[in-house]
Amino acid sequence: MMLSLLTIITGYWFDIRDLSNLSRKIEELIGDAGGPGWLIFVLSGLLGAIGIVSFVGGVAVINIWVERRVVGRMQSRLGPNRLGPFGLLQPVADAIKLMQKEVLQPATASGLIFTLAPIMFTVPGIWLMAVLPWGRNMTLASLDSGVLFLLAASSLGALAVFMAGYSSNNKYALFGSMRVIAMLVSYEIPIVMALLGVVLFTGTMDLGGIVLFQEKYRVFMVMLQPLPFFIYFISVSAELNRTPADIAEAESEIVGGYHTEYSGMKFGLFYAAELINAVVASAIISTLFLGGWWMYKLDELVPGWMIYIGKIYGVYFLFVWTRGTLPRFRIDQLLAFAWKWMTPMAILNLVLVAAEVLTWQESGWSAGLLLPAYIIINNALAVVTIYGFMTLLAPKFQRFPTRLRFYPTIDVPSLPAVAAADAASAGPRA
């Protein structure tokens, strides 16, 4: 029964295993009606865009609930549970509240930049969705330089954050945006190097091509490239301003960071953009390292895009997990972590990957022989590097630290009042 149903719906537009059938059907209809040839590109582009934008909208609403609920469980709380079943209507109520709030703007803010910043922060995240391969034939824009496009579009966020911080005319907003930019500039390097390892190994920058490489050799990239996976995961969670690295909006230090002065839906856009960017980062990780829509035999039974969304939420859970467990870094620790740990590790990995690819091309040995060897070598390298860096570079654990970590030579001057009190207490005794 099930099989016959599958054979009936295969090849029709309502075959949910491959939504690209829809545009094929439209193409046939246009061909029958004698319409112009370019119409199909416009229509299928529009359909894909509508699909992506509705996915983005759904994600921005649902993930608020997912995140608060999961973090709540991790911290032995209940999380939102009053509105609707399991508190599912809470994000809807939040959204309605945000839309109704008055949009305040400081009198001294520079108006147009202040308004443009949240839009410019949100839009690149939605662009990134366009190049993701959602299924075998389901890529809206299959770019030859897809990985580079990801980097380019995500680098535009730095400018938007700066616009927000500068135009608010508030020193905490400016502090926040300066911190974000310092962090983005630092973590851009390990991210590029980690992705370069994957691109070098697969020999293509097209995201769909990277998935096809993993399908062809029946291996997840995370097995071949464990070190870039860790580097990318850590670096991207820093770029996303998520909690182990959310120094940009560290509430206890600088009020709220770059969006201190934003209220109403403008703040809502910043909040939604952070959730969207987290989902995009999870999607990039699942494409590059976890096989995208391909999953051994499973993608013959389950639609590829469902597997893909499942993987995205699996990685997203990892992000929420780190947020629920780890305390916040200090800014100097975070930057030192990028420059002293992530970057050298990424360079080491890149040298090894280049040597492996060269061996593969020049020796002519079969992939069945080389890939298992590479898996063993790369995992060994990952373990050795991480353990070695931990024992060599990490400061020894001290329950009561006696000096500043990472910067042993900085002499911290004591506050004038403390110095005066010290002098006063030391005076009578001398």
Place this chain on the structure above:
Amino acid sequence: MRPAPGRAHDDGEQSLIDDTGIVVAFYILAATTVVCALMVAFVRELIQAVLFLALTFVGVAGIYIVLSADFVAVVQVLIYAGAVAVLMTFAVMLTPAADRRNSETPFWGPALVLSGLVLAVIVFVAYDTSWHLDKGRGAFPATAASLGEAFLKPYVVPFEVASVLLMTAMIGAIVLTKEDEGDSDA
């Protein structure tokens, strides 16, 4: 769902440059780029000038896309709009004299002469080049791979020299900004 519209014209018969959509896109992008470039010079607030400059970079990237050089376009956005513009905002923030006004400067004369010279060079190059259009070129050929081949095979020496130059500049910047050990407590 389907490949990008440009791929449909992969027949090699008709030059893509003559396509109506491409012509319209070129004029829109060119107008945006030129207007933004003018605003960089005329706008009073320095930060706004930097933001217009970023928009100019994006416009130039769009023109690269029209010329079906998608790799160069993406790199243009990544490096100029993503990195150079951010560095410039940093430079503006760290300049003590630049508050919010782009004030009068005594250097407008030399600046005018220099930009005139640059314009003259570009116009000369544009007239001197023989513009023969490659009719057989498809919509989006994979330019990244051929660029990589070119960098690592025929042009490997200039490529390496450029890398060494950048390295020298980086070390120089570190040396210049490093505090002297003697007066670090000052």
